[in-house]
Amino acid sequence: MPVLGAIDKGSPMSQQNEGKVVSSELDGNNPVGRRAWLISAVATIGATAASVIAPSLLPAAEQSDTDPTRVPGRMPSPYGARASAETARRLTTATHSLTPHQSLHGIVTPSALHFERHHNGVPAIHPDRHRLLIHGLVERPLVFSMADLTRFPSVTRMLFIECSGNSGKEWKGPTGKMVQETHGLMSTSEWTGVPLSTVLAEAGIKPDAAWVLAEGSDAAAMTRSLPLAEVLKEALLCYGQNGEALRPEQGYPLRLVIPGWEGNTCIKWLRRLKLGAMPFMTREETSRYTDLMPDGTARQFSFAMEAKSVITSPSGGQQIEPGFVEIRGLAWSGRGAVTGVEVSTDGGRTWDQARLQEPVFPRCHTRFRFDWRWNGTEAILQSRCTDETGYVQPARAALVAARGVNSSYHYNAIQTWQVSPDGQVTNVQV
Amino acid sequence: MCRSKVAVSLTSFALLCCGLALAEEPPRYGFGRPATEAEINAWNIDIAPDGTGLPSGRGTVTKGAAVYAAKCASCHGATGIEGPQTRLVGGQGSLATDKPVKTIGSFWPYATTLYDYIYRAMPLTEPQSLTSDEVYAVVAWLLHTNGIISAESTIDANTLPHARMPNRNGFVSDPRPDLSKSMQRE
Known part of the structure; x- marks a missing residue:
């Protein structure tokens, strides 16, 4: 607890907790250490504790909306959070969540607000145990750890990902009330990773390989068959999003990102790439992500998201x-x-x-x-x-x-x- | 003279080959390690339309009815129609109407995909928990209930790829863009 460390900096307990109590070390050299501690304690323990502490002991800022230039602000924190007055949030359902574009600026979607679509929950994956297997029509079936993948030459790109079902409810009429509902299944991030072509070259692509099956390690073992020549152009195996590791909901620790293609092809939690001569015809590319036309035929492998x-x-x-x-x-x-x-x-x-x-x-x-x-x-x-x-x-x-x-x-x-x-x-x- | 010309041209040819090889073979970094057969087999669960990947085992329609009732009916309904989750049965002939009903019988083009998907992802609460006999059986029941195979049929690695799906030819490649520029402007 930071509180203990702040009260008695020299105690054995605070020494033991040294790695966790960065703010207390700052307080020790701070002439307003007591007030800083109170602010820190209130911030850490929350409103319940604040109401227990006698009002006379509280800094002015905790009692009323006084001038913030008259009270020290809170200490630096190891991982930031947005301002407490900011409330933009994803709308969630059992299978997806929607980005609140009505509240956002610029082009980058904050990672915490990037839309989600998953097919059986967000898996908990430890990056040290995650593996990518490449096999099928390759010269050398290979297994890569995350440490292996991050050693390759890397690329960073600003890219949108849009679910092919974005605005899908609008086919039948004006259904969504807000833009979050009509267009919330899309987001933009800065993505960093290694080109798929680089990693596949390591395994050696056999001449008769024409398709690649990408598979996730989620509870749907989500799959898509992708035309090899197309995905070799621009696809990335990404481990970075907006400067840090991928969010779990975005495929941590490894996601295939295919610029401009429907989001379901950007397989999250990627664990396997299998090269073959023909499409694998999994459920996702036959009965699921195909587009039924009025004549009863369905368009298959409709990858590009149009303007x-x-x-x-x-x-x-x-x-x-x-x-x-x-x-x-x-x-x-x-x-x-x-x-x-x-x-x-x-x-x-x-x-x-x-x-x-x-x-x-x-x-x-x-x-x-x-x-x-x-x-x-x-x-x-x-x-x-x-x-x-x-x-x-x-x-x-x-x-x-x-x-x-x-x-x-x-x-x-x-x-x-x-x-x-x-x-x-x-x-x-x- | 002649001899040296041949030598020169041979050298050029060798250099050309070398250049081509360099151009075609991207640099390798030596990262990763060889995959073992055991690692590949543990994850190699996809089933191709020709049946490649199907395991041994077999299932009957009768056995499948029991597996379906125990493992599937709570989400897909007693007869595969009621839901609340995805409808699995019926809908044949509806795809070109105003109210298309997409099911295994009306829409799915390959029977092998049933094995792949049911083993891979079902039941939702316990994916990859069914034995190969259980998967074959529930596939048999679903194919029979959709009018695709008889009640006496047995489904296994040999028979499943030959189950003829009604909508096998219902899929077309992506022809987009749909609209000419003049149409778009209207």
Whole structure:
């Protein structure tokens, strides 16, 4: 306990606990050590203890909202936490959680708010015991430890990951209230790892290998078959996310990341890569992540997430005031870089170019902004992006005309938010 | 003269081969260690459409009914229709309608995938706990209940790859992008 160490720095107990009581060592040389201890004790023990301590002993900041320039702040901490007033959180279900894009800035999703989708829970894996097996059509079947994998030359990239089911409920109508519900199954991180091609070369790819089965060590032993030539171009075996190790929910300690492809191909907790001549036809690529068309056929191996954008502010559930409003949003394409975003405030009758935040990374969220003055009358807000292939994000009617409403996945239509005269923003479809 | 030309061209050829070999063979770092047969066998659980990977063992429809009732029915319903989790039975002929019902019988293209997935991931609370006989049996029951094999059938490594799934030809490769630029702008 830090408290003990702070009271009697020289006691044997504090010596034993030395590694855990960094703040007490600072307190010892601090003229306001007692107040610092009280702050530390309150922060450590929490509100219950604070209410037990006599008010006269508490620093001023604990009694009322006094000027923070008149009371020392709290001590440095070994692992940071956000400000207590910040409450943005994922919405969770049994199988997934959703990123609160209405509350976020820029393009990076905080690791703690990165969306999750898993198929039988988040496994607890010790990195020292984790192994990656490479076998099948290779010259040398190999086993790698995490220490082995982190020795290879590494690469860092800013990339989005989007679940193919992101916005999937919108196929049947305007279902999500907030952008977190309509577009929360996507996030962007800085990913660090070793190129898949580097590691497979170590095992030696046999000439007849054309597909690779990637398998996780979760309780679903989640699998996907991936076309080898395609994934050799850009796929990474990642161990780093936003500067630290992967979060458990993102595949700790090792995740396959395939830039621009549907999230389920980015196998988490990766333990096995098996090379073969043909796709392995697991459940995930046959009955699960395939897209049913109106004629009854289903599209298979539909990997790329096509160009898409959404206004994150103002967005569903928010309230705006007349006057200047900066329209803010995200745009992305699994086929490359976003080259432009247009914004409409009149339901698509007229469009204006939004500003893109530089640098624009390929296969990554791009922040766009548009200056708007709201005059207090009904407005219909939309965004529409174009990617480097020339593909333009489709209107809902065009997408439904091409795919029907039963394909479950790959809904990338223009999102529409309606602003009513009282400033309320709601999800509508036009 | 002639001789030296041959020598030169042979040398060039050798250099060319060397260059090609260098170009095709990326650098190796010597990381990792050889995988043992035991390690590979312990994790090599995938089953290919031609049956590669299927273990020994066998199961009947009758035995499968008992396994299903004990291990599966609480989530998928007594007859594979009721749920509450994924419906497994029926739906044939519904895929092109407004209310498609995707099940093993109506949608799954390969019977071998049943073995792979049930062993790999089911039951949800105890994945990889079923014996090969239990998996073959419950696969037999599911195929029979979907009208794909007879009640007297036995499923094993030889018979499973030959079970003819109704939607075997129902899948197409990804033709996207769907929309021409002019359509998108409308």
